Amino acid sequence: MTLTLAVSCFHPGQEESGAGEPCDNFTDLTLSHCFMGTSLYVRLLLYTLSNLNCGHELNHHHLSTQPLFNVSRPTTFVIHGYRPTGAPPIWINHIVHLLAEQEDMNIIVVDWNKGAANLNYFTAVAYTREAAHNLTEFIMNMEEEGASLSSVHLIGVSLGAHLAGFVGANLKGKIGRITGLDPAGPMFTSATPEERLDPSDAMFVDVLHTDINSFGLRGAHGHIDFYANGGADQPGCPKTIFAGKSYFVCDHQRSVFLFLCALNRTCSLTGYPCSSYSDFLDGRCLQCEAFEPAPCPVLGYDVSRWRETLLRLGQTQVFFSTTATLPYRKLSYRVDMVTWNQYLRWCVIYIRLHSGRTFTEARIDHKLFRFEQYTSTLLLAQFDEDVQHIQKISVRINTGNVIGPRYKIRLLQIRFTPLEHPDRPLMCRFDIIMEENVEVVFRPLPCDSHI
Incomplete structure (x- = not known):
């Protein structure tokens, strides 16, 4: 009985294709x-x-x-x-x-x-x-x-x-x-x-x-x-x-x-x-x-x-902007705020979106934003998580004030417009008093609900 030994010789790092042909792989150097x-x-x-x-x-x-x-x-x-x-x-x-x-x-x-x-x-x-x-x-x-x-x-x-x-x-x-x-x-x-x-x-x-x-x-x-x-x-x-x-x-x-x-x-x-x-x-x-x-x-x-x-x-x-890890995508909202406060305030804003026990936060703190009487302020809020079916929203302001009384801002309206999801509804809330470093929680309303 004769034993025939078939030997295939490949270059280093080569594999076989499904048809038995050698694969040509990327050059591997040291x-x-x-x-x-x-x-x-x-x-x-x-x-x-x-x-x-x-x-x-x-x-x-x-x-x-x-x-x-x-x-x-x-x-x-x-x-x-x-x-x-x-x-x-x-x-x-x-x-x-x-x-x-x-x-x-x-x-x-x-x-x-x-x-x-x-x-x-x-x-x-x-x-x-x-x-x-x-x-x-x-x-x-x-x-x-x-x-x-x-x-x-x-x-x-x-x-x-x-x-x-x-x-x-x-x-x-x-x-x-x-x-x-x-x-x-x-x-x-x-x-x-x-x-x-x-x-x-x-x-x-x-x-x-x-x-x-x-x-x-x-x-x-x-x-x-x-x-x-x-x-x-x-x-x-x-x-x-x-x-x-x-x-x-x-x-x-x-x-x-x-x-x-x-x-x-x-x-x-x-x-x-x-x-x-x-x-x-x-x-x-x-x-x-x-x-x-x-x-x-x-x-x-x-x-x-x-x-x-x-x-x-x-x-x-x-x-x-992106997150640090996959899938990198941020959830972005345009936030329009109309303020009524009598005195000029400079603040950073923190916004949370809540769905059940899940929430995601946007820290709009790359600079101080100016809020003055009867003025509309536009913000970009970017969240790391895509929270759907939002049940409540919380907002907190920080002026950097460490002494004296806490500042307040009165919002006549705050409106959230989803940027990458035009199919999702606009969310609004009307007449809110915000005190510095105190989280204000509210249920968003349809923007056409306020007459």
Whole structure:
């Protein structure tokens, strides 16, 4: 009896596909590679609905011989950024699967880890131009095979956002879309539009900012720029260097996690057009007349539905706030208060929404608000939890007064307008006396109940 032993040899980190073919996985390097430095080598890993869990490395030149790649489908390229440790990005598999849920497409992970993995950041920056030429040639080959440039979408993270911009510029801005997730700031803060991502690089460019005061890039660089929590200092991220690596990367990486959450449609993160985050927090930018009849733009894959309006408006900056953890979404209310008090008061406001034993609180304390006689004051109240079927509301004021009598404010009316849920009713209450640091609890009424 003869025993035959079949041996399959895979590269390190490879797995088998369902058909028994080896999978091509993202290049996994070590810190020693980064110390020695890596030379640029670009790999293109294809994922489709038929091979979502098993990457297939594409030949850059012979597309017609690669049956998994269909040029008639839209194609999305995912481009990572600087990799100082050489490890694969932890989010690659997540973004591949979530993109596949949007529509039937070719998803190509641009693996330039050999090049991006260098302790010398300046070397990685220099490689972005070369990697962009490599990717440009591939897309030109796609076009020769019948692909439409307008159906190409580049998603670039950090340094990868500028790499995507260089590809777009090489192709004269004819590709359909570029999404920049917190474009890298170091080495690009003084760059001209030709030297970084800018709106002319594609037919539509959307950008998300989360770390503009460190590793991200300040300024507006797309047709629409989303600023999460003002674009800096994300909630839940460490505030001191004693947290180690997380202190340096948390804010910057949040752009990826917010985008993943938006792709998953578990976070509906609405951006409000405004000149600054402080104006947004002051409640000065809660209208979206420029986008009517559509609502305000929402972060994510479908933001291109606002493309025509944004091209008409020119570069638009939009702001939103998030929580520290999934699903990141805050519940926002516009709060209108009409005061009757005789004397001028400066206060911060705390508002709680109650449903049974559950409640959520908004602390509107980023500055003192002015309340004076017969004056309407507009506030933005943002809650971490989405409490529905609100049974009661409590309000508390604080003037910072530590001596003397407690100040009082009389409200002729307070009105709560849900911003992201127009299907929910407006809530009002009339003629309330509030004493400093004393919580006033009331049951909300329909706003048309007061004659």
